[in-house]
Amino acid sequence: MRKITVFDTTLRDGEQSAGVNLNLQEKLEIARQLERLGVDIIEAGFPAASPGDLASTKEIAQTIKGASVTGLARASKKDIDAAWEALKVAAEPRLHVFLATSPIHRQHKLKMSKDEVVAKAVETVRYAKTFFPQVQFSAEDAGRTELEFLREVITAVIDAGATVVNIPDTVGYLMPEEYGAIFKYLKDEVPNIDKALLSAHCHDDLGFAVANSLAAIQNGATQVEGTINGIGERAGNAALEEILVNLNIRQDFYQAEARAKLDQLSRTSRLVASLTGMQVPPNKAVVGANAFAHESGIHQDGVLKERTTYEIISPQLVGLDSNQLVLGKHSGRHALKERMEFLGYSLSEEQLQDLFIKFKELADKKKELHDDDLVALVHDSTLTEDGDVFKLDYLHVSYMNSIATATIRLETPSGLQTEEAAIGSGSVEAIYNTIEKMVQMRIHLLDYKIRSLSKGRDALAEVYVKVSYEGFVGTGRGIDHDVLGASSKAFIDSINRLRKMKKPKHFIEDQEEYSTHCVQDSFN
Numbered sequence: 001m002r003k004i005t006v007f008d009t010t011l012r013d014g015e016q017s018a019g020v021n022l023n024l025q026e027k028l029e030i031a032r033q034l035e036r037l038g039v040d041i042i043e044a045g046f047p048a049a050s051p052g053d054l055a056s057t058k059e060i061a062q063t064i065k066g067a068s069v070t071g072l073a074r075a076s077k078k079d080i081d082a083a084w085e086a087l088k089v090a091a092e093p094r095l096h097v098f099l100a101t102s103p104i105h106r107q108h109k110l111k112m113s114k115d116e117v118v119a120k121a122v123e124t125v126r127y128a129k130t131f132f133p134q135v136q137f138s139a140e141d142a143g144r145t146e147l148e149f150l151r152e153v154i155t156a157v158i159d160a161g162a163t164v165v166n167i168p169d170t171v172g173y174l175m176p177e178e179y180g181a182i183f184k185y186l187k188d189e190v191p192n193i194d195k196a197l198l199s200a201h202c203h204d205d206l207g208f209a210v211a212n213s214l215a216a217i218q219n220g221a222t223q224v225e226g227t228i229n230g231i232g233e234r235a236g237n238a239a240l241e242e243i244l245v246n247l248n249i250r251q252d253f254y255q256a257e258a259r260a261k262l263d264q265l266s267r268t269s270r271l272v273a274s275l276t277g278m279q280v281p282p283n284k285a286v287v288g289a290n291a292f293a294h295e296s297g298i299h300q301d302g303v304l305k306e307r308t309t310y311e312i313i314s315p316q317l318v319g320l321d322s323n324q325l326v327l328g329k330h331s332g333r334h335a336l337k338e339r340m341e342f343l344g345y346s347l348s349e350e351q352l353q354d355l356f357i358k359f360k361e362l363a364d365k366k367k368e369l370h371d372d373d374l375v376a377l378v379h380d381s382t383l384t385e386d387g388d389v390f391k392l393d394y395l396h397v398s399y400m401n402s403i404a405t406a407t408i409r410l411e412t413p414s415g416l417q418t419e420e421a422a423i424g425s426g427s428v429e430a431i432y433n434t435i436e437k438m439v440q441m442r443i444h445l446l447d448y449k450i451r452s453l454s455k456g457r458d459a460l461a462e463v464y465v466k467v468s469y470e471g472f473v474g475t476g477r478g479i480d481h482d483v484l485g486a487s488s489k490a491f492i493d494s495i496n497r498l499r500k501m502k503k504p505k506h507f508i509e510d511q512e513e514y515s516t517h518c519v520q521d522s523f524n
């Protein structure tokens with residue numbers, strides 16, 4: 001199994017993301033987590049860029065012992081001196097110098113000839129080697145460099161003492177086959193290639209950063225560079241978590257391994273997202289919030305029967321407790337049953353079916369159903385399961401000039417449909433006046449309470465009412481995604497309960513005592 005050295009540049013190339021600026025404490029916190037993750041090299045900054053970058057690189061070099069710490073420098077003595085100032089405290093000082101090699105960069109940016117680039121690269125590596133035992137040379141924009149010239153530069157810098165040579169696809173231009181072919185070419189054609197590690201560094205402009213990095217590994221790269229969550233300049237760098245999980249899950253294919261502890265990946269991703277403010281999209285591979293969430297019934301059924309039907313990565317591998325079966329409108333009975341059992345309800349087939357119908361009705365209106373919603377639904381269905389009750393069929397409320405009008409259709413205990421309308425000074429009063437007319441009972445509302453059952457704007461509403469009718473006191477409860485729907489259902493529920501009361505058993509003079517008894521009776 002080939003060993004792959006993992007080079008993390010979240011704190012250098014990652015921090016080059018537009019809008020990201022980490023302070024010393026934040027950088028240190030990320031560096032400590034990268035150490036826990038077990039990356040081999042942490043690129044802590046670009047010391048010549050600013051006094052702050054120098055100070056944080058130095059602090060990280062001083063603090064981190066479980067990984068090698070490096071910093072970036074241009075092919076310039078001033079930059080290398082600044083890097084030495086920051087990194088001389090490290091256990092094994094390591095420098096990363098770069099110089100562009102592509103015709104575009106030579107001509108327009110550096111204004112240097114090929115010979116001048118080779119000479120500058122060699123001079124730089126030699127100078128760096130007077131301080132640093134480990135020197136990495138990066139041929140910036142190697143991806144767009146003439147192969148023969150790249151071979152010449154790489155051979156020269158290894159001769160000058162470079163211990164790592166990096167072949168960046170700086171602008172994310174190459175296809176995996178092309179990038180892999182460069183590594184194969186250099187392995188075959190650079191005579192001293194065995195004296196240095198060969199490194200891959202990819203950007204995601206065309207969406208191939210991870211694929212390109214893996215293609216490089218397939219073709220001989222022994223070091224891979226990237227950032228957590230793939231943050232970085234423009235479209236970002238290769239996402240390290242994706243590369244690491246690929247190497248683990250498809251070890252059979254790559255025949256290569258890294259020493260990183262994958263169960264630290266989720267935590268590292270969350271830390272980087274929160275400190276950089278660059279949130280991870282939910283569908284992002286490995287660390288997205290939905291990466292281990294199954295919503296559709298067929299998938300949930302498969303996962304419940306055998307996890308690997310739809311899950312190639314176990315959540316525990318990346319440090320999560322478990323996968324998630326999200327209950328929503330695409331879910332099926334298997335997942336609903338499993339969740340209800342988890343919540344302590346063992347439902348008969350009939351009860352499950354009844355609940356499932358209500359579940360689907362609610363799921364059409366609500367994005368995701370939480371445990372509270374399910375408990376509410378199961379209670380709601382068991383309250384009305386014995387038939388012989390009024391049921392709400394249709395509700396319309398309008399409110400104009402301080403007058404509310406409710407139009408309601410009820411299904412009566414004998415199965416008939418009846419419709420009525422009435423007004424009130426508010427919507428709930430209009431609803432209750434209408435229902436009262438329909439059931440032909442003079443009902444006094446003694447109490448009305450409303451609360452939200454779950455989280456979010458689309459949470460279910462639960463309404464409790466306490467009512468009295470000819471000396472009887474009863475309560476009712478209604479749950480609905482709409483507060484007026486819940487209010488109607490609670491009132492109808494209280495009427496259904498009153499209708500079922502048997503006078504000798506339930507008639508209690510003390511109304512408080514009766515009410516408590518009734519509530520317990522209803523909800524136990």
Ligand SMILES: CC(=O)SCCNC(=O)CCNC(=O)[C@H](O)C(C)(C)COP(=O)(O)OP(=O)(O)OC[C@H]1O[C@@H](n2cnc3c(N)ncnc32)[C@H](O)[C@@H]1OP(=O)(O)O
Pocket residue numbers: 013016046048049050073074075076098099100109110140170233
């Ligand atoms: C692919 C990459 O990610 S490379 C790293 C990119 N990261 C950064 O640039 C972040 C930190 N950078 C900075 O803070 C600043 O650019 C500094 C402090 C390094 C330099 O600032 P300035 O001196 O004002 O130069 P400026 O950034 O405007 O221009 C870059 C100069 O470096 C030169 N240069 C670029 N790359 C290299 C190199 N590898 N070696 C030597 N010189 C280089 C450019 O040709 C240009 O030189 P010129 O002034 O002679 O035209």
Ligand SMILES: CC(C)C(=O)C(=O)O
Pocket residue numbers: 013072098138139140141166168169170171201203
């Ligand atoms: C400095 C180099 C390695 C770089 O970040 C790039 O070329 O993308």
Ligand SMILES: [Mg+2]
Pocket residue numbers: 013168170201203237
């Ligand atoms: Mg880069």
